[in-house]
Each structure stands twice: as C-alpha cells, then as structure tokens.
Amino acid sequence: METKYNNFKKSSSGKMVIMKPVVSKLYCSAAEAGMLVRRRPHAVNGGGFVVTDCKQNVVFRIDGCGVLGARGELVLRDGDGDELLLIQRKGGIVQALSIHNKWRGYSYNFQGYQKPVFTLRDPKTSCFPKTGSIRISIEPCSTDNCFFEIRGYFPDRSCSIIDSAGNTIAQIGVSEEVKELKASGDFYHVIIKPGVDKAFIFGVIAVLDYIYGESTRC
Secondary structure: OOOOEOOOOOOOOOOOOOOOOOOOHHHOOOOOEEEEEEEOOOOOOOOOEEEEOOOOOEEEEEEOHHHHOOOOEEEEEEOOOOEEEEEEEOOOHHHHHOOEEEEEEEEEOOOOOEEEEEEEEEEOOOOOOOOOOOEEEEOOOOOOOOEEEEEEEHHHOEEEEEEOOOOEEEEEEOEHHHHHHOOOOOEEEEEEOOOOOHHHHHHHHHHHHHHOOOOOOO
C-alpha cells in the first residue's frame, strides 16, 4: 500500500542537492530516502529513538539522557551501534548570558579523535517566545551551502530543514495511517533529498527532539 504523507512537497527540480558530506559520504545517496522514526518505549525516560529505512532495517539509533546518564548530551549511532556523532549543549557563563542556546556536534576521524562538524543555535524562549529561528552551520565552511534553518514546528511533525539557497533538504511529516492512529508522537517520517548526509540530518533532529522535551530528554 502506498503511504500518503501529510504536508509533504516534492522539490520542483528533483536535482541532487550540492552539499558536502558532514559526517560521512557513506550516508549520502543518489536517490531520495524515506526514513521512519520510532520512539523507544515510554518506560525508558529519555531513551531516544530508532531510525529505520523502507526495508525496516535499523540505520541509526539516538541515545538520550536516559541511556547516557547525562543531560544536554546526545549520541547518534549507526545500525551496528558504533558511535557516529556526539552532540553536546554548551554551558558556562558566556553561554548563560547569550540569547541563544548552542549545541555542537562532533564526529570522529579515522584515528578516533573528535572533530566539530556542526553547530546549532536555538533562541532562548525568554528572549524569543515563538518567532526565533533555529539555525545550523556546518564546519569547516568551505562552500556557500553551509548554513541551514528550521522552518515549521517540530512538535507538530510539520517542519523542514532549508539550506542557504532556500532548498528543502529534509522534511519531517506524518503518514495518513499514523495520523489516523493518533500516534504521531511515536512514529513519523523524514524525507531526505538526494546527496544529503542522512547522519547529519538525524543529528539535527536529535537536538530538536531534546529542545522540545521529547524522547531524548529526561
């Protein structure tokens, strides 16, 4: 049976997005990818979520504070359980005085050393109750296409990640079947455009999940 998506739009060109890999080229594909996100059981507070492909193979696992035992920290793993990204919320006096919360994602080189690959900034609610944009930048910035923005509202499962040229590189939504079951909090789809690093996308989604107090947060 064909799945129908709510508020999903096809790109006008269908061309591959010109974007360098953020985590690894292993997670970039030549075809558009549809992924299913499944929240871990509610009994595990802060347990995170699991990402599967169209064949129901586990592609990524995201561990939250209920698994890691630390608040403001997330880990994205591949299907075998190997760590791909460590994501941390920055702290300290400078951050406390800032009008934004700042998150940093670190991948690992072939020697196992951490290297920063993206930064996400979300406005503090006391400064921008609802109007502030969540913005992401990738590191190092060697092309024009290294700045991104979240449009829409993640808790409604209706939002997109937009690049600096205005292209939608990933879209979050809910299938009609899941919507009818009223289970959109536990299951939703992510459509990722060709050429986009899927590990990067789910690193960003993990932070959104935490910001809005969902499956990764205790």
